[in-house]
Amino acid sequence: MTDQPSPSFGMNAEAASGPSLSYWQLVRRRFLGNRYGMTGAIVCVLIVFSAIFAPFLAPNDPAAKDRDAIYSPPQLIKVIGQDGLTWPFVLGFEEVMDPNTFEITFEPSFDKVTPLKLFVEGDPYRVLGMEFSTHLFGGAESTPVHLLGTDGLGRDVFSRMLYGSRITLLMGFMVMAAACVIGTVVGVTSGYLGGRVDTVIQRLIEFVKSFPDLPLYLALVAILPRRADPMVTFIMFAGIVVLLQWANLARELRGKVIAIRSVEFVRSAVAVGASDKRIILRHIIPNMSSHIIVWATYVLPEVILLESFLSFLGVGIQQPLVSWGVMLNAVRDFQSLASAPWLLAPVGMIILSVLAFNALGDGLRDAMDPYAND
Known part of the structure:
Protein backbone atom coordinates (compact mmCIF):
# COMPACT_ATOMS: atom_id res chain seq x y z
CA MET A 1 0.00 0.00 0.00
CA THR A 2 1.15 3.51 -0.79
CA ASP A 3 1.73 5.72 2.20
CA GLN A 4 -0.72 8.58 2.41
CA PRO A 5 0.41 11.95 3.71
CA SER A 6 -0.90 12.78 7.18
CA PRO A 7 -3.43 15.60 7.44
CA SER A 8 -1.22 17.53 9.92
CA PHE A 9 -3.99 17.79 12.49
CA GLY A 10 -6.63 18.88 9.99
CA MET A 11 -4.57 21.55 8.29
CA ASN A 12 -4.18 21.37 4.54
CA ALA A 13 -0.96 22.10 2.71
CA GLU A 14 -2.02 25.68 2.15
CA ALA A 15 -2.06 26.39 5.88
CA ALA A 16 0.83 24.07 6.85
CA SER A 17 3.40 25.64 4.55
CA GLY A 18 4.90 29.00 5.30
CA PRO A 19 4.40 31.18 8.36
CA SER A 20 1.41 30.69 10.64
CA LEU A 21 -1.61 32.66 9.48
CA SER A 22 -4.60 33.87 11.44
CA TYR A 23 -8.12 32.74 10.60
CA TRP A 24 -9.02 35.93 8.73
CA GLN A 25 -5.73 35.88 6.82
CA LEU A 26 -6.57 32.37 5.63
CA VAL A 27 -10.06 33.53 4.67
CA ARG A 28 -8.64 36.41 2.65
CA ARG A 29 -6.12 34.17 0.89
CA ARG A 30 -8.72 31.62 -0.13
CA PHE A 31 -11.23 34.25 -1.21
CA LEU A 32 -8.68 36.07 -3.39
CA GLY A 33 -7.94 32.74 -5.07
CA ASN A 34 -11.61 32.10 -5.84
CA ARG A 35 -12.27 33.52 -9.31
CA TYR A 36 -16.02 33.08 -9.08
CA GLY A 37 -16.24 34.87 -5.76
CA MET A 38 -13.84 37.63 -6.82
CA THR A 39 -15.85 38.25 -9.99
CA GLY A 40 -18.98 38.60 -7.90
CA ALA A 41 -17.21 40.94 -5.48
CA ILE A 42 -15.97 43.20 -8.30
CA VAL A 43 -19.42 43.39 -9.88
CA CYS A 44 -20.98 44.14 -6.47
CA VAL A 45 -18.50 46.97 -5.92
CA LEU A 46 -19.31 48.41 -9.35
CA ILE A 47 -23.06 48.24 -8.68
CA VAL A 48 -22.69 49.95 -5.30
CA PHE A 49 -20.34 52.52 -6.84
CA SER A 50 -22.85 53.34 -9.57
CA ALA A 51 -25.57 53.75 -6.94
CA ILE A 52 -23.51 56.08 -4.76
CA PHE A 53 -22.40 58.27 -7.66
CA ALA A 54 -25.64 58.01 -9.65
CA PRO A 55 -26.16 61.81 -9.88
CA PHE A 56 -22.72 62.20 -11.46
CA LEU A 57 -22.95 59.17 -13.75
CA ALA A 58 -26.52 59.83 -14.93
CA PRO A 59 -26.69 62.27 -17.88
CA ASN A 60 -30.18 63.52 -16.93
CA ASP A 61 -32.33 64.17 -13.91
CA PRO A 62 -34.58 61.11 -13.30
CA ALA A 63 -37.68 63.32 -13.20
CA ALA A 64 -36.78 65.47 -16.21
CA LYS A 65 -39.24 65.04 -19.09
CA ASP A 66 -38.30 65.36 -22.75
CA ARG A 67 -41.59 66.08 -24.51
CA ASP A 68 -39.96 65.55 -27.90
CA ALA A 69 -38.78 62.03 -27.06
CA ILE A 70 -41.70 60.06 -25.63
CA TYR A 71 -41.12 56.30 -25.94
CA SER A 72 -37.91 57.09 -27.83
CA PRO A 73 -35.76 53.99 -28.57
CA PRO A 74 -32.26 53.59 -27.10
CA GLN A 75 -29.52 55.67 -28.70
CA LEU A 76 -26.55 53.42 -29.31
CA ILE A 77 -23.09 54.92 -29.00
CA LYS A 78 -21.32 54.85 -32.37
CA VAL A 79 -17.73 55.58 -33.34
CA ILE A 80 -18.04 55.04 -37.10
CA GLY A 81 -19.82 57.78 -39.00
CA GLN A 82 -20.39 58.47 -42.65
CA ASP A 83 -16.79 59.66 -42.99
CA GLY A 84 -15.21 56.77 -41.09
CA LEU A 85 -13.87 56.56 -37.55
CA THR A 86 -14.81 59.57 -35.44
CA TRP A 87 -15.43 60.73 -31.87
CA PRO A 88 -18.25 58.79 -30.10
CA PHE A 89 -21.71 60.09 -30.96
CA VAL A 90 -25.37 59.10 -30.90
CA LEU A 91 -28.04 59.49 -33.54
CA GLY A 92 -31.41 61.14 -33.16
CA PHE A 93 -34.61 59.64 -34.49
CA GLU A 94 -37.21 60.62 -37.04
CA GLU A 95 -40.82 59.53 -36.73
CA VAL A 96 -41.99 57.41 -39.66
CA MET A 97 -45.65 56.41 -40.11
CA ASP A 98 -46.58 53.20 -41.88
CA PRO A 99 -49.16 54.20 -44.58
CA ASN A 100 -50.99 50.87 -44.19
CA THR A 101 -51.13 50.34 -40.42
CA PHE A 102 -50.58 53.97 -39.38
CA GLU A 103 -48.07 52.69 -36.86
CA ILE A 104 -45.41 55.23 -35.87
CA THR A 105 -41.83 53.98 -35.75
CA PHE A 106 -38.53 55.68 -35.05
CA GLU A 107 -35.71 55.56 -37.58
CA PRO A 108 -32.15 56.72 -36.75
CA SER A 109 -31.08 59.69 -38.84
CA PHE A 110 -27.56 60.95 -39.59
CA ASP A 111 -29.13 64.38 -39.89
CA LYS A 112 -29.45 64.39 -36.11
CA VAL A 113 -25.94 63.57 -34.91
CA THR A 114 -25.13 64.42 -31.26
CA PRO A 115 -21.44 64.16 -30.29
CA LEU A 116 -20.80 62.95 -26.75
CA LYS A 117 -18.70 64.99 -24.34
CA LEU A 118 -17.14 64.19 -20.99
CA PHE A 119 -17.73 66.25 -17.84
CA VAL A 120 -20.59 68.30 -19.20
CA GLU A 121 -22.83 70.71 -17.34
CA GLY A 122 -26.41 69.54 -16.94
CA ASP A 123 -29.22 69.16 -14.46
CA PRO A 124 -28.17 70.24 -10.95
CA TYR A 125 -28.00 67.75 -8.08
CA ARG A 126 -27.07 67.90 -4.41
CA VAL A 127 -24.43 65.86 -2.59
CA LEU A 128 -23.85 66.33 1.15
CA GLY A 129 -25.75 69.61 1.05
CA MET A 130 -23.66 71.03 -1.80
CA GLU A 131 -25.04 71.62 -5.29
CA PHE A 132 -23.25 70.38 -8.40
CA SER A 133 -24.16 70.31 -12.09
CA THR A 134 -21.26 68.37 -13.67
CA HIS A 135 -22.09 64.97 -15.16
CA LEU A 136 -19.71 62.31 -16.44
CA PHE A 137 -20.99 62.53 -20.00
CA GLY A 138 -23.73 64.11 -22.05
CA GLY A 139 -24.59 65.50 -25.43
CA ALA A 140 -22.86 68.50 -26.95
CA GLU A 141 -24.68 71.81 -26.61
CA SER A 142 -26.87 70.36 -23.81
CA THR A 143 -28.66 68.03 -26.23
CA PRO A 144 -30.45 65.25 -24.29
CA VAL A 145 -28.96 61.77 -24.65
CA HIS A 146 -31.03 58.66 -23.93
CA LEU A 147 -28.79 55.59 -24.04
CA LEU A 148 -31.61 53.25 -22.97
CA GLY A 149 -34.48 55.23 -24.45
CA THR A 150 -37.29 57.02 -22.64
CA ASP A 151 -40.59 56.06 -21.01
CA GLY A 152 -44.13 57.27 -21.65
CA LEU A 153 -43.40 60.63 -20.02
CA GLY A 154 -40.12 61.23 -21.85
CA ARG A 155 -37.94 60.41 -18.83
CA ASP A 156 -34.50 58.92 -19.43
CA VAL A 157 -34.50 55.19 -18.59
CA PHE A 158 -30.72 54.99 -18.07
CA SER A 159 -30.71 57.83 -15.55
CA ARG A 160 -33.74 56.47 -13.73
CA MET A 161 -32.15 53.03 -13.55
CA LEU A 162 -29.01 54.45 -11.91
CA TYR A 163 -31.08 56.43 -9.42
CA GLY A 164 -33.32 53.42 -8.87
CA SER A 165 -30.34 51.34 -7.80
CA ARG A 166 -29.94 53.67 -4.81
CA ILE A 167 -33.41 52.95 -3.42
CA THR A 168 -33.30 49.23 -4.21
CA LEU A 169 -29.86 48.69 -2.68
CA LEU A 170 -30.68 50.93 0.28
CA MET A 171 -33.72 48.76 0.95
CA GLY A 172 -31.59 45.63 0.67
CA PHE A 173 -28.83 46.81 2.98
CA MET A 174 -31.27 48.23 5.55
CA VAL A 175 -33.25 45.00 5.74
CA MET A 176 -30.10 42.89 5.80
CA ALA A 177 -28.52 44.89 8.64
CA ALA A 178 -31.68 45.04 10.77
CA ALA A 179 -32.46 41.34 10.24
CA CYS A 180 -28.87 40.41 11.14
CA VAL A 181 -28.99 42.38 14.39
CA ILE A 182 -32.41 41.08 15.46
CA GLY A 183 -31.72 37.51 14.35
CA THR A 184 -28.34 37.43 16.11
CA VAL A 185 -29.68 38.83 19.40
CA VAL A 186 -32.70 36.53 19.45
CA GLY A 187 -30.82 33.44 18.29
CA VAL A 188 -27.93 33.84 20.72
CA THR A 189 -30.28 34.58 23.61
CA SER A 190 -32.39 31.53 22.82
CA GLY A 191 -29.48 29.15 22.45
CA TYR A 192 -27.36 30.42 25.34
CA LEU A 193 -30.03 30.81 28.04
CA GLY A 194 -32.11 27.78 27.10
CA GLY A 195 -34.93 26.66 29.34
CA ARG A 196 -38.17 28.60 29.28
CA VAL A 197 -36.61 31.50 27.42
CA ASP A 198 -35.61 29.16 24.61
CA THR A 199 -39.07 27.59 24.54
CA VAL A 200 -40.86 30.95 24.33
CA ILE A 201 -38.54 32.27 21.61
CA GLN A 202 -38.81 29.11 19.51
CA ARG A 203 -42.61 29.19 19.71
CA LEU A 204 -42.49 32.84 18.57
CA ILE A 205 -40.26 31.91 15.63
CA GLU A 206 -42.57 29.05 14.70
CA PHE A 207 -45.52 31.45 14.81
CA VAL A 208 -43.74 33.89 12.47
CA LYS A 209 -42.71 31.10 10.09
CA SER A 210 -46.17 29.52 10.05
CA PHE A 211 -47.52 32.23 7.73
CA PRO A 212 -46.98 31.89 3.96
CA ASP A 213 -44.55 34.61 2.99
CA LEU A 214 -46.08 36.14 -0.14
CA PRO A 215 -49.71 36.42 1.04
CA LEU A 216 -48.53 37.85 4.35
CA TYR A 217 -46.32 40.40 2.57
CA LEU A 218 -49.21 41.47 0.38
CA ALA A 219 -51.56 41.71 3.37
CA LEU A 220 -49.15 43.77 5.45
CA VAL A 221 -48.15 46.04 2.58
CA ALA A 222 -51.81 46.61 1.75
CA ILE A 223 -52.34 48.36 5.08
CA LEU A 224 -49.62 50.94 4.41
CA SER A 262 -20.51 22.90 25.10
CA VAL A 263 -16.99 23.11 23.63
CA GLU A 264 -13.97 23.23 25.91
CA PHE A 265 -12.96 26.89 25.56
CA VAL A 266 -16.47 28.08 26.51
CA ARG A 267 -16.67 25.65 29.44
CA SER A 268 -13.24 26.85 30.56
CA ALA A 269 -14.41 30.47 30.44
CA VAL A 270 -17.40 29.53 32.60
CA ALA A 271 -15.13 27.66 35.04
CA VAL A 272 -12.88 30.69 35.61
CA GLY A 273 -15.91 32.88 36.34
CA ALA A 274 -16.26 34.83 33.07
CA SER A 275 -19.51 36.75 32.80
CA ASP A 276 -22.22 35.80 30.32
CA LYS A 277 -21.63 39.05 28.43
CA ARG A 278 -17.93 38.30 27.99
CA ILE A 279 -18.57 34.71 26.93
CA ILE A 280 -21.13 35.79 24.33
CA LEU A 281 -19.14 38.72 22.93
CA ARG A 282 -15.65 37.19 23.06
CA HIS A 283 -16.29 33.51 22.36
CA ILE A 284 -19.71 32.69 20.92
CA ILE A 285 -20.48 35.51 18.48
CA PRO A 286 -16.94 35.62 16.93
CA ASN A 287 -17.23 31.89 16.20
CA MET A 288 -20.51 32.49 14.37
CA SER A 289 -19.38 35.57 12.44
CA SER A 290 -18.65 33.56 9.28
CA HIS A 291 -22.18 32.16 9.23
CA ILE A 292 -23.70 35.62 9.77
CA ILE A 293 -21.64 37.15 6.96
CA VAL A 294 -22.55 34.42 4.49
CA TRP A 295 -26.23 34.60 5.48
CA ALA A 296 -26.20 38.36 4.91
CA THR A 297 -24.83 37.97 1.37
CA TYR A 298 -27.62 35.52 0.55
CA VAL A 299 -30.50 37.49 2.05
CA LEU A 300 -29.55 40.70 0.21
CA PRO A 301 -30.48 39.41 -3.30
CA GLU A 302 -33.68 37.94 -1.83
CA VAL A 303 -34.69 41.38 -0.58
CA ILE A 304 -33.82 42.94 -3.96
CA LEU A 305 -36.07 40.44 -5.73
CA LEU A 306 -38.85 40.91 -3.17
CA GLU A 307 -38.78 44.71 -3.39
CA SER A 308 -38.73 44.61 -7.19
CA PHE A 309 -41.64 42.16 -7.31
CA LEU A 310 -43.87 44.02 -4.84
CA SER A 311 -43.08 47.41 -6.38
CA PHE A 312 -43.81 45.95 -9.81
CA LEU A 313 -47.26 45.00 -8.50
CA GLY A 314 -47.70 48.55 -7.22
CA VAL A 315 -47.82 47.66 -3.50
CA GLY A 316 -44.22 48.41 -2.59
CA ILE A 317 -42.21 51.61 -2.94
CA GLN A 318 -44.30 54.49 -4.24
CA GLN A 319 -43.45 57.33 -6.60
CA PRO A 320 -41.84 59.85 -6.74
CA LEU A 321 -39.19 57.49 -5.29
CA VAL A 322 -37.52 55.50 -8.07
CA SER A 323 -36.53 51.85 -7.75
CA TRP A 324 -36.09 49.04 -10.23
CA GLY A 325 -39.49 47.64 -9.27
CA VAL A 326 -41.19 51.02 -9.66
CA MET A 327 -39.72 51.33 -13.16
CA LEU A 328 -41.00 47.87 -14.11
CA ASN A 329 -44.45 48.89 -12.93
CA ALA A 330 -44.71 50.95 -16.14
CA VAL A 331 -44.69 47.81 -18.32
CA ARG A 332 -47.39 45.77 -16.62
CA ASP A 333 -49.55 45.74 -19.75
CA PHE A 334 -48.65 44.11 -23.07
CA GLN A 335 -49.25 47.30 -25.03
CA SER A 336 -46.50 49.19 -23.21
CA LEU A 337 -44.17 46.21 -23.43
CA ALA A 338 -44.74 45.82 -27.17
CA SER A 339 -44.24 49.51 -27.93
CA ALA A 340 -41.25 50.06 -25.62
CA PRO A 341 -39.43 46.81 -24.74
CA TRP A 342 -36.40 48.81 -23.56
CA LEU A 343 -38.37 49.66 -20.41
CA LEU A 344 -37.37 46.18 -19.24
CA ALA A 345 -33.78 47.38 -18.80
CA PRO A 346 -34.04 47.23 -14.95
CA VAL A 347 -34.55 43.48 -15.27
CA GLY A 348 -30.96 43.21 -16.46
CA MET A 349 -29.73 45.10 -13.40
CA ILE A 350 -31.81 42.91 -11.09
CA ILE A 351 -30.42 39.72 -12.63
CA LEU A 352 -26.86 41.07 -12.58
CA SER A 353 -27.05 42.17 -8.95
CA VAL A 354 -28.63 38.91 -7.77
CA LEU A 355 -26.02 36.81 -9.58
CA ALA A 356 -23.19 39.02 -8.29
CA PHE A 357 -24.26 38.89 -4.64
CA ASN A 358 -24.87 35.14 -4.87
CA ALA A 359 -21.40 34.67 -6.34
CA LEU A 360 -19.97 36.77 -3.52
CA GLY A 361 -21.84 34.64 -1.00
CA ASP A 362 -20.55 31.40 -2.55
CA GLY A 363 -17.00 32.72 -2.48
CA LEU A 364 -17.28 33.79 1.14
CA ARG A 365 -18.87 30.47 2.11
CA ASP A 366 -15.90 28.58 0.67
CA ALA A 367 -13.35 31.00 2.08
CA MET A 368 -14.83 30.91 5.58
CA ASP A 369 -13.76 27.27 5.82
CA PRO A 370 -10.01 27.80 5.32
CA TYR A 371 -9.11 24.24 6.35
CA ALA A 372 -11.37 22.61 3.79
CA ASN A 373 -9.80 20.84 0.84
CA ASP A 374 -10.03 22.67 -2.50
Missing part, protein backbone atom coordinates in the same frame (compact mmCIF):
# COMPACT_ATOMS: atom_id res chain seq x y z
CA PRO A 225 -51.11 54.44 4.17
CA ARG A 226 -51.17 55.51 0.53
CA ARG A 227 -51.24 59.22 1.35
CA ALA A 228 -48.25 59.10 3.65
CA ASP A 229 -44.90 60.59 2.73
CA PRO A 230 -43.07 58.28 0.29
CA MET A 231 -40.07 58.05 2.63
CA VAL A 232 -42.32 57.06 5.53
CA THR A 233 -43.86 54.38 3.33
CA PHE A 234 -40.36 53.24 2.37
CA ILE A 235 -39.32 52.84 6.03
CA MET A 236 -42.53 51.03 6.94
CA PHE A 237 -42.12 48.73 3.94
CA ALA A 238 -38.55 47.93 5.04
CA GLY A 239 -39.82 47.20 8.56
CA ILE A 240 -42.37 44.72 7.21
CA VAL A 241 -39.68 42.86 5.27
CA VAL A 242 -37.40 42.78 8.34
CA LEU A 243 -40.30 41.40 10.40
CA LEU A 244 -40.29 38.21 8.35
CA GLN A 245 -36.57 37.87 7.57
CA TRP A 246 -34.95 37.63 11.02
CA ALA A 247 -36.58 34.34 12.04
CA ASN A 248 -34.47 32.12 9.75
CA LEU A 249 -31.18 33.52 11.05
CA ALA A 250 -32.34 33.31 14.67
CA ARG A 251 -33.17 29.63 14.33
CA GLU A 252 -29.89 28.82 12.59
CA LEU A 253 -27.81 30.67 15.19
CA ARG A 254 -29.68 29.07 18.05
CA GLY A 255 -28.50 25.64 16.92
CA LYS A 256 -24.92 26.85 16.54
CA VAL A 257 -24.91 28.45 19.99
CA ILE A 258 -26.11 25.20 21.57
CA ALA A 259 -23.17 23.40 19.90
CA ILE A 260 -20.59 26.08 20.72
CA ARG A 261 -21.49 26.51 24.41
